[in-house]
Amino acid sequence: MWNLLKMVAQQAADLGTDVYLVGGAVRDLLWGLRPRDLDLAVANGALDLARRMADRHRGTLVVLDGQRQMARVVFKQDYQLDFSPFKGAHIEGDLRARDFTINAMALHLNSLCSSKNCTSPADQGWRSFLVDPTGGKRDLQLGLLQATGNEALLDDPLRVIRGVRLAAQFNLSITPETVVLMRQGARRIEQVAGERIWQELGQALTLPHVHHWVEFMDRELNLWQYLLPGRLRMEATEQNYYHVENVWRHCLRTFGCLEIVLKKYQFYHHLAGGATGPAVFKLAALLHDVGKPDTAKIRPDGRISFYGHAQAGVPYAEALADRLRLSGMERQYLVTLIRHHMQPLHYFLNKGYSDLKVFRLFRLLEGSFLDILILSLADVTATYTASERLSELTAYREYILKLIHRYEHEPEFFHPAKLLSGKDLIALGVPEGPLVGKFLARLAEMQITGAVTDLHSAKQWVIAELKNITPQ
Ligand SMILES: Nc1ccn([C@@H]2O[C@H](COP(=O)(O)OP(=O)(O)OP(=O)(O)O)[C@@H](O)[C@H]2O)c(=O)n1
Structure with a gap:
């Protein structure tokens, strides 16, 4: 890096201009x-300098904004x-026009590189050229x-x-004066383009332990109120079973539990979603x-029906994806997680652990099986610890960890070898269209x-099933 900076300084000197390394790079050094x-x-002459560096040192030039010389x-x-x-x-x-003092430093490369100190970052002499x-x-x-x-x-x-x-990221304390300024700035966050918000927010959320900061954004800055559709509604809605805290507090608690679960079981590297x-x-x-609250109902037979609220959350997830301009893949992932997050608990309480049920749950979770199991574990951990139902939590944790x-x-269990393709099914007489997919899914379950x-028993089964379809 130091050699590269020397080359920049050399080219700048040839052009008769001054050049500074600025911002995050100086902070990081x-x-x-x-x-x-x-x-x-x-x-x-920023553009001329960039062009010279690309031409003379075999770099690839991308003009970001010709008019503004970037x-x-x-x-x-x-x-x-x-x-x-x-x-x-x-x-x-x-x-002085930059954001934070730690990002508002520069290194004068012309002076640095004409001195004998421009050798390596280990040589602390470069610090004397700090602006x-x-x-x-x-x-x-x-x-x-x-x-x-x-x-x-x-x-x-x-x-x-x-x-x-x-x-x-740098484990810093924010000064009280800056907290006040942040609170004022937060009120204007709606003016900021969604993709810029997501770029920063995404980086923040990717850090492994940000629960404290997520709470800070809420308590001190009111930021989630401006960012999340439904945030106020969640706070105004009590969890309608176990009655311990409102939905928003529960979601914050779930966030914290998720970070713990991810760390404890080292799940970070297994997640889908890019x-x-x-x-x-x-x-x-x-x-x-x-x-919620279009949500969990205790049915007359004592069983709990959960579907409502997870489905009802989908439009909120979509609105958030639109606001933050998430990519198609990110949007799909978010929606899938919200839509199905109650299914593992539903299966645990109402369906049990037979091979067929496990396989059905896997298929239902649309490629996000592991992720939804983890989310569900965090969700249930949050609910059951808040309501002190620890023995039920132990049973659920065992169920999820077993899955x-x-x-x-057992990858072969979840991805059984395909005995017949869609084309094979059509050749056997299955009508083209959605029925082919249904046959394929049923066939996997039969396996x-x-x-x-x-192959033989697969064909036999298809032929027998076809007879059950009423001829039109
Ligand atoms: N909204 C912004 C974005 C950036 N900057 C300034 O531009 C520099 C470069 O921004 P960027 O590359 O986005 O971030 P870095 O601070 O370099 O941080 P990182 O490398 O971690 O992304 C920042 O250090 C800061 O001085 C700013 O003042 N206001």
Whole structure:
């Protein structure tokens, strides 16, 4: 990295301009990290400098905004350099216009690289070229997050969420004055584009232990009220069985339990949902009961019917996905988690643990079997610990862990070899259309129960079933 920065300084000197390493990269260096995304503020000719770096050092140039002179140069996927002009007349002005003091520092590369100190980050000499007009270095040492000024968070309310993310990431305390500014900024969060919110919120939620910060966003900043559709309604709705706390408190508790369950059983790496999967998963925990109170009813026979509220939560999940502009995959994942989160408990209470029931539950959960089992365990842990029903919790935990163990150790059970394809079924006389899918699903279940064991018995079963279909 240091060599790359030397090259930047050299090219800048040739162009007769000043260049500074700024923002998060400087913070990370002081924190002892090796940044890979390097932001560079250039006095004049940012685009020319980016072009020279790409041409002369075999980087790939992407002009991000030609008019505003912003460009990115990528080097063999190792480092990414973002060039932009100073915001303001000079570097101090640029830094003061940034979000937090720890992000408002710069390194003057021209001076640094013309000195003998430009060798390696281990050589601490580079610190003497720090430009730090707001006291970022001191704040970082003290573990404090502080806004650069009174307007910083009103100018760009996204910075409120960035602040929470940075505090969580670097384990910082937010100064009381900055908390007040964050609270004011939070009221304007609705002005911020959904994709920007999701980018920061997603990063924050991906961190492994943010329960405390999620509570902070609620208690101190009222942020969830602006971000989550249904947040107020959840607070106004009592859990309608066990009557311990309102739905929103329960969801916050579930969020905390989810982080514990994920850590305790090392589940982080098994989740579906792609790179942002963990963040969507946690969002689902926070929203999972939003559909209450159209909800669990005790039926006359004493059994509990759960379907209503999980289904009723789907439109809220969709509205949130739209607001945050989640990708199609993220949206689908969120909706699936919300829609089916009650099913494992429903199966536990009402259906039992036969092979067929386990297989049906697996099929029902649409590729998110493991994730929904974990969410359900967190959900039930939250409910049963709050209402001190610990023996029931033990039984449920055993049930879920047994399912998870089976899922991880018996892949052939969950994915039985396909004896007949859709085409085979049609050749045997199954009418084209939805019936083919139904036959395939039934056939898989027949394999699970052992009623069908090989190609011959599969064909026999299909032929016999076809006779049961009334001819039109
Ligand atoms: N809303 C924002 C976004 C960014 N910045 C400034 O731009 C720098 C670069 O932003 P970005 O690359 O998004 O974040 P980093 O702080 O570099 O953090 P990370 O590398 O962890 O994403 C920040 O350090 C900060 O100085 C800001 O003031 N306000």
